Amino acid sequence: MVFQKKLFSLIGAALLALSLTACGGQGTDSSSGSDQASNENEKSAETRTLTDGMGNKVEVPANPKRIIASYLEDHLVALGVKPVAQWSVNDGKTVQDYLQDELKGIPTIPHDLPFEAVQKMNPDLIIMDSASMVEGGKYEQYNQIAPTFVIGEEDNSDWRKELKLIGEVLGKEKEAEKALEEYDAKVAEAKETIKEKVGNPSVAAVWLVGGQFFIVNEKLSSGAVMYGDLGLKVPKVVKEISANSADNWSSISLEKLVELDADYLFLINSDGSNAAPLSDALWKSIPAVKAGNVFEFSPEKSWLYTGSIANSQIIDDILDTLVQK
Numbered sequence: 001m002v003f004q005k006k007l008f009s010l011i012g013a014a015l016l017a018l019s020l021t022a023c024g025g026q027g028t029d030s031s032s033g034s035d036q037a038s039n040e041n042e043k044s045a046e047t048r049t050l051t052d053g054m055g056n057k058v059e060v061p062a063n064p065k066r067i068i069a070s071y072l073e074d075h076l077v078a079l080g081v082k083p084v085a086q087w088s089v090n091d092g093k094t095v096q097d098y099l100q101d102e103l104k105g106i107p108t109i110p111h112d113l114p115f116e117a118v119q120k121m122n123p124d125l126i127i128m129d130s131a132s133m134v135e136g137g138k139y140e141q142y143n144q145i146a147p148t149f150v151i152g153e154e155d156n157s158d159w160r161k162e163l164k165l166i167g168e169v170l171g172k173e174k175e176a177e178k179a180l181e182e183y184d185a186k187v188a189e190a191k192e193t194i195k196e197k198v199g200n201p202s203v204a205a206v207w208l209v210g211g212q213f214f215i216v217n218e219k220l221s222s223g224a225v226m227y228g229d230l231g232l233k234v235p236k237v238v239k240e241i242s243a244n245s246a247d248n249w250s251s252i253s254l255e256k257l258v259e260l261d262a263d264y265l266f267l268i269n270s271d272g273s274n275a276a277p278l279s280d281a282l283w284k285s286i287p288a289v290k291a292g293n294v295f296e297f298s299p300e301k302s303w304l305y306t307g308s309i310a311n312s313q314i315i316d317d318i319l320d321t322l323v324q325k
Contacts, residue, residue, distance in 0.1 A: 050169060053152020054131055054139070060147055060169055061124050067170075069127035070113055072151075074307025075163045077102045078179040079172045085109035085121045097300035098313055119145050127169065130156050159224075159306045183308045187229045190315050194230060197323045201263040202233035204288075205303060207249055209270035211277060213257060214249035218242035221249065222266075222303045225311045230318065235262045249304075254282040262288050264322060270299040295321040 047059040066084040069076055076083055077099055088095045088108035095108060109117050113133070118126065126148040128134055134142060134150055142148040149169055155161040160180060167176025194200075203226055205216040216223040218238050226232045237260045241250050254277060265288035269275055277283055288294055297303055297317060302310035 047147075048171075050149065052149045053155065054134075054150045056139070056143075056148075056150065058147050058149045060149060062171065064125035064170065066121065066123045067125050067127065068109065068113070068118060068121060068123045068146075069129075069166070070109065070111060070133075071129050072127055072162075072166065073099055073103060074305060074309050075159075075166045078163060078308045079167055079170060079175045081170060081172070082106060084123055085117075087111055096305060098302040098305065098310060113142075115141055115145070118142065125149070125169075127151070127166065159308070159311075163308060179308045183312060186312055186315060190319055191230055193319060193323055194232070200231070200233055201322070202235050202261065203264045203266065203318075203322075204235050204238055204260055204262040205266040205268065206252070206257070207268040207270065207304065208275055208277065209299075211271065211275075213252050213254065213277065215241055215252045215257075215260075217245060217248055217250065220247075221306050222311075222314050223248075224306070225314045226318070229311070230315070233263075235260055237261065254280060257286050258282055260286055260288070263291075264288055264293045264295065266303070266317075266321070267294055267296045268299060268301070268303045269296050272298075 047061055050058050050060050052058050067076065067081065068085055069083055070085075070087040073083060073086055073096060082103070083106060086095060086099075086103050086106045086108055089111050091110075092108035096103075107121075109121065123146040126142055126146050128142070128148060128150040130153070131150055134148070139148060139150070151162060151165065155165045163179065164173070164176045167173045205222050205226065207214040207216070215238060216226075218227055218234050219242065223238070223242070227234050237252075237256065241252065265286070269278075271277075283289060295317075301317065302313040303317070
């Protein structure tokens with residue numbers, strides 16, 4: 001670890017200074033001054049000191065090779081970086097499927113990052129998605145394993161800011177800017193295509209999991225893509241629920257879904273073919289369902305995630321359905 005390298009370097013410098021003093025002192029000042037300058041140069045070349053979202057001064061390796069950044073893999077892939085382990089739940093059975101072409105062969109790690117599992121991966125840098133992940137003294141324990149950088153709430157709630165910050169942490173600012181430029185260009189082209197082919201329809205995204213429906217927030221997750229980036233119309237029901245919730249996805253009843261005034265409905269179906277609510281009479285009375293304007297996606301798609309890669313794939317899905325339907 002970098003901390004150990006620095007500690008050993010300082011101990012070595014101290015022992016050298018003591019031995020030179022014991023030899024009588026002739027030439028000691030110039031020699032020790034040279035050694036100190038050399039050590040400082042070596043130290044600055046190995047690490048950079050950055051302040052994270054919790055105010056911690058973090059000695060970040062100049063070129064980290066073994067990074068753990070659980071649930072931030074979208075940003076890493078966009079920057080051309082492969083982590084040493086990837087986010088998972090259900091004992092590794094559930095991962096971010098939409099990234100698996102790029103993360104093939106990368107071992108999984110539990111989403112709550114048990115200390116033993118993290119230590120086993122021997123990381124040289126840990127990036128945490130939020131302060132809640134290091135509450136209760138956890139930060140100090142992670143930081144003993146490897147330098148730990150925590151994303152602040154302001155950056156965590158804006159994927160663009162988060163991507164740029166991680167680019168800064170990893171010394172890949174240019175790659176971050178390029179990813180953003182490419183995404184913005186894709187958004188501009190998609191907006192023109194949708195406007196030309198279907199005008200400006202109202203849309204909504206609904207997630208079915210465990211027999212319960214959830215609707216996406218107007219400003220978060222795939223909602224930010226549909227409404228913020230592509231400028232598609234926001235149904236009144238989405239506006240109403242979003243105004244009273246800070247969650248990416250909020251629970252919604254079938255009775256409330258019937259009021260959903262959306263021209264098109266994107267359904268992320270985690271229940272598969274056994275989704276009983278989809279045969280309910282109330283479901284069939286939803287305007288978009290009655291019109292046959294429901295487009296169904298599996299949870300393996302990127303609709304439940306966010307980042308330049310996830311959002312780009314969402315745009316592809318929207319174009320494939322609205323424009324080529």
